[in-house]
Amino acid sequence: MNWPAISFDWNHVRAFLATAEEGSFSGAARALNSTQPTIGRQISALEEILGVTLFERSVRGLDITESGSDLLDHVKAMAEAATLISMVADGKSQSVTGDVFVTATDLASAAILPELLAPLRKTAPGVRVHLVCSSDLRNLAKREADIAIRHVRPDQPDLIARHIGDFRANLYAATSYLDRAGRPRTPLDLADHAFVGGTNPEHLVATYADMGIPVRPESFVMSTDSGVVAWELVKFGYGIAMQPEVLGEAAPGVEKVFPDFPSVQFPIWLVTHRELKTNRRIRLVFDLLARGLAEKVSAVSSGSSIQG
Template sequence: MNKSNFNWALIPSFLAALQHGSLMGAARATGVSQPTLGRHIAELESQLKLLLFERTGRGLQATPHALDLAEAARAMHAGAADFSRLASGAGQSVQGSVRLSASQPVACHLLPPILARMRQALPHVSVELLVNNSVSNLLLREADIALRMVRPEQNSLVTRQIGQVRVRAFASTDYLQRRGTPQVPEDLVQHDLIAGDTNSEIEQGFEAMGLPASALHFGLRTDDLNVQWAAARAGLGICFMGEYPLEPDPNIAAVLPMIALPVLPVWLTVHRELRTSARIRAVYDFLGDEVTRALQGPHRQGLRG
């Protein structure tokens, strides 16, 4: 193989075919036509003088040669992406858009006043806010910066713990007047609870205290955390949410302070190479300072319990 004539642009097609096992699947994933992908694979095999895929009726079967080359190809592809990120940040001024990912409660309750201050501090930067309770993939550029309660494990990401949020039990004062205020965890069996629909964290916590989860009653189950909070404010039951620095709400009270509920770390995450971008570095640093300051302030969420 003539190294000087090697076509590095063939590597993405090779990796797509390897991952999806067919030209059709690779075409859907990359937006490149099947004939073009087929030519890329044939050209790569010709340059390497190796058979990379067996063509079968069900698609492409990677040969041992292809599997041996996969790790090196992924490293090449990642290196090209890093080069592109570095180049895109070179010489940039602090202007343009930054895509930020955050969970629903963080986006609705914690970020708005911080983003308002950032708009004044960085007037030429616009924010695209991706609100999702799942963890966005920064490596795939779903977001530039993520604010999460889960620490990512990828080595190519820079992450910084900027605070923590304590989970507490909340209910509306109207609900507590109607149903009474629980004094001990065992009292929860006499109340309606609001919890997630696809997890059993409440039941697991109850059983960890030596209490039967089967005795619990749920007034509402939904994975939408904003709906949980709104339902609690409307008097539907007791919910378990993180404390966020809001203005005092006289209609909400915290209950059962003796329950050992989780304290969630707050992580600010960015791709390592993206920190060379002036606008992303500016937003990253601003959020790091402002979110830390907000989380260190008094949690004023009408906590009267």
């Protein structure tokens, strides 16, 4: 959607962003230390200025509209950029120090986060990031981490969760494996191929069966509980595996098994504590990750290059 060049009140934008993130006027009012009627008036004023409806009011509460969703992506980027610009301008980013614990899968920690966190060394060299490689949803609730990258939305009420977007996954194998084992033409041809999987092959058999791919437990010639190890096994030529396109499309010597096979989408959630609102170093890392992950999602969705 092309938004007109309109001058509007930044407070209205903040009210919109808080309402979208909190899911209600009352939640936005608490987040902004305002009142529910004020938030409602600010949203209405923004809708009138833009000439669109941002939220549908119903008995269930508020539902963001398509126009609202379109605007939300731009507003998030504006808010993150404004925070960073403000901190850099007055030197606060350089003065922010301390530890921030980030938890993600071992594959994301090894293949994606080094690139996304690199700018932090320049903007806030005093911030020390600790990567906790785990898929355990309890990390934040147990205060083992400050920020989590997860594929499911947590249900703990004291956490802030932002849906960054959706990554895609597909079947990949090393060119060396496909040269040796043959290139399947249909999913049914995969019955005789080797696969790389996790430590629960029965679960993977059911998952692949739902996709029309006939595999058996014995099809998994190599299994591991590590995403990094699984990816290395695929690249080495042990067999086929479902892998993120953000990695598969950039890896030399690896190719998609079926060029036209439908991708599997999996959501990316960035999760943190309510402390985000008061802790500058957590806010800095959170915004950096949000922006970097959103760019990765956008790059893969548009089919453009995903390498740094």
